[in-house]
């Protein structure tokens with residue numbers, strides 16, 4: 001199953017992939033089972049050894065796609081919406097989309113009146129009437145994004161709570177979305193953490209699959225790294241974001257009833273609050289990890305994730321562990337300090353795979369040259385950059401046993417942040 005993103009020309013471009021690939025042709029099959037060399041050149045410097053190792057993995061595993069990914073949003077979260085200030089009638093059958101589908105035999109348009117009963121307090125099941133009311137009948141004015149799962153709307157519940165309402169696209173449901181939907185709900189409904197997007201509930205009715213989650217108002221990390229709002233995210237804020245994400249993943253790996261592996265850690269799944277704190281979203285690919293007591297290892301029948309963030313060891317072995325998230329997190333750290341996407345297909349060959357390029361510069365003693373050009377090349381930034389890259393290197397080690405656990409990542413980042421703060425007091 002491929003997520004459908006839109007490239008700059010508006011064409012759907014796959015950037016998320018499943019291996020084994022679906023029968024449909026895709027350049028992403030080049031990521032597949034080609035074994036990668038883990039035999040890095042021995043080095044006395046473990047950091048440099050890891051760098052060589054990871055560079056080898058990138059060479060072996062990644063053939064960048066022809067098209068650069070693909071940032072797309074049909075409308076930005078920054079656009080927000082003032083549609084809630086309107087007092088228009090939300091029951092309105094006058095909505096044009098609604099009008100077009102009025103004859104549909106199944107789904108919400110045929111069942112709106114079946115589910116007008118009130119939701120029981122505390123229930124996570126929403127009614128169709130509530131969803132319609134919250135989104136003003138899925139008003140295009142309230143659309144805040146589009147992802148592999150479907151369309152995301154900003155909504156407001158009866159009690160005034162702002163929510164993001166994720167409506168699965170029909171094609172996804174046809175492709176056996178059932179499992180993924182339930183997975184997302186199962187994972188989301190059991191967890192609660194300041195740095196995780198809270199799940200309020202869901203609706204499963206006819207062809208409709210809708211998830212209601214906390215609305216996070218300030219766009220995605222990827223949007224901030226691209227300065228969509230005109231402001232450059234400072235290195236201090238980037239460190240805070242990294243710490244928040246590390247805490248969120250630590251919680252998923254360690255403190256839930258069963259370990260949860262997110263499987264799709266990436267900058268477009270990290271949402272920012274107005275105070276620029278991070279909340280990790282999109283558990284569409286989350287799966288409950290093996291029960292620690294049973295000692296079983298989760299073996300996937302399909303490799304899922306997003307190009308550029310995917311753990312090569314998982315790709316090779318189909319064995320999913322928490323360390324696959326650690327790998328993706330390492331890629332995210334590189335993204336945070338460089339500002340670049342993990343794969344930048346329009347750049348010259350040696351710079352296309354951002355982590356490989358960054359690690360090479362780092363081991364050549366030229367880390368500062370990879371710092372996001374929008375950030376000042378100060379001593380404080382240079383020092384923090386090197387420490388962050390050192391951690392990133394460990395996270396993207398080719399063998400999972402050489403990667404730190406996420407809790408350790410949080411601790412290291414916390415210390416980097418502390419040292420960084422001290423420079424400014």
Ligand SMILES: Nc1ncnc2c1ncn2[C@@H]1O[C@H](COP(=O)(O)OP(=O)(O)OP(=O)(O)O)[C@@H](O)[C@H]1O
Pocket residue numbers: 003004016073076077144145146147148149150151152164166197213214215216217219220264268269271281282284
């Ligand atoms: N909880 C939320 N609060 C505010 N905006 C959100 C929320 N969830 C998603 N969005 C917006 O909707 C967009 C699409 O989100 P979604 O999670 O469906 O897809 P994605 O993660 O960007 O892509 P994919 O699903 O293909 O990985 C996001 O990029 C963001 O702009």
